[in-house]
């Protein structure tokens with residue numbers, strides 16, 4: 494079975510999660526940034542499609558939202574999954590899934606994932622760093638990624 498994980502990541506958490514899945518899975522996994530080179534011909538080579546991103550200022554990136562709308566048929570044709578990284582606790586972040594992915598995509602997915610998130614101050618610009626220090630009350634980078642949820646998600650494929 495071959496798995497394609499497409500990701501969009503601002504400061505590296507989603508990319509880290511995608512690579513963790515690749516390392517855990519016993520299957521053939523390709524991890525690829527969701528850029529303009531990704532098209533139907535690329536996706537069609539795989540049995541499984543997984544797409545992930547993160548929430549910034551209450552929203553996922555437009556590229557991710559547009560991609561899932563345009564390629565919704567692939568989520569139905571293949572075994573598929575979507576996931577998000579957020580600093581909001583996974584138990585309270587369900588609404589981000591329905592705000593990011595079309596209902597038909599969520600319904601077609603084999604599974605969906607909310608994994609928590611991480612703050613990497615060294616990757617942020619001045620504004621982002623100041624804002625995040627205020628919100629989190631923390632001066633140093635930290636991770637609230639839920640490794641059990643990540644493992645359960647990829648092992649379900």
Ligand SMILES: Cc1cc2nc3c(=O)[nH]c(=O)nc-3n(C[C@H](O)[C@H](O)[C@H](O)COP(=O)(O)O)c2cc1C
Nearest residue numbers: 502503504505506507547550551579580581610611
């Ligand atoms: C400027 C900024 C805004 C953010 N806004 C939100 C938010 O509205 N809701 C939330 O749950 N997490 C928010 N986060 C947390 C990110 O979703 C989290 O850090 C995630 O791990 C980022 O992943 P990435 O670096 O791969 O993009 C924000 C982070 C930053 C830096």
